[in-house]
Amino acid sequence: MSYLENKTILITGGTGSFGKKITEQLLNLNVKKVIIFSRDELKQYEMKQELTDERLRFFIGDVRDKERLYRAFDGVDYVVHAAAMKHVDACEYNPFEAVKTNIHGAQNIIEAAIDKGVQKVVALSTDKAAAPVNLYGATKLASDKLFVAGNSYAGDKNTRFAVVRYGNVVGSRGSVVPFFKKMKETGHLPITDERMTRFWITLDQGVQFVIDSFERMKGGEIFIPKIPSMKITDLAKAIGPECEIDIIGIRPGEKLHEVMITEDDARRTVECDNYYIIQPEFPWWDETKEQDFKILKDGFKYSSETNEHWLRIEELKTLIDE
Secondary structure, three states, X not given: OHHHOOOEEEEEOOOOHHHHHHHHHHHOOOOOEEEEXXXXXXXXXXXXXXXXXXXXXXXXXXXXXXXXXXXXXXXXXXXXXXXXXXXXXXXXXXXXXXXXXXXXXXXXXXXXXXXXXXXXXXXXXXXXXOOOOOHHHHHHHHHHHHHHHHHHHOOOOXXXXXXXXXXXXXXXXXXXXXXXXXXXXXXXXXXXXXXXXXXXXXXXXXXXXXXXXXXXXXXXXXXXXXXXXXXXXXXXXXXXXXOEEEEOOOOOOOOOOOEEEOHHHHOOEEEOOOEEEEXXXXXXXXXXXXXXXXXXXXXXXXXXXXXXXXXXXXXXXXXXXX
16 A cells, blocks of 8 residues: 555544554554544543554544644644544434534534645545434535535645545444343343344444545545445344344434435446445546446435345354454
């Protein structure tokens, strides 16, 4: 990965599940420096004990604080923006806080990156940003659009922005897998609706997709990996086959199925071997015309309900064990 050689890379939200995993991956490459930018000093302290590489730096700060970002971005080549309020319930009941972090924070990242000469920024999104029904998804949709527009906002500067959008990460902090494992001890697993489906990706796959996107990006793309779906009932059977299933009803802001490419987005989406690209609506955008990409059929929608690839119970067991 020569494009990362001797580069300084900053990760916002770097002490989270994704941030820790991508830090480990980057330190295995010939990078110059990895900077962890986050607001939790305890998590930074714990991460320092786990990773002792001399190329690793820690920076206390919040994406809401533009001045702190300006200081942190000094001398940085690439930024991975993983900081967010991401729990649906928390965003529903603390909407102003979600807007400050997920939307205003995105604007601060864009302005600091342009003004400090950062070369590339990849921002993490979510399947909940496509046709959102909850505040978390709505703030991430706004964030996605800000990062795409940031390429025009940069003017004659060389800073470029792209977005990576994927589904639920197996076993990430606060996800359903550790919750089900804990509830398994009670002999009951609560499910909001037995029809529910979700996209799934492993942490390693998500990290590698982000790293690859730095090389692929030209600026303005939303990259979406081709990943499998799973039924929530199959997940429950994989974790607690002996448990009783309790149907508790859909929570505020929850969907039955997730979508990563809507029918409207599909009109400007191209298909690659193992991923899709939602192309920006820039008048100057022609980056994919000469490449061997497939144009999607009219009416295409990438939904967890109609996905071609499904994880069965045995596959889910294997993923969870790993």
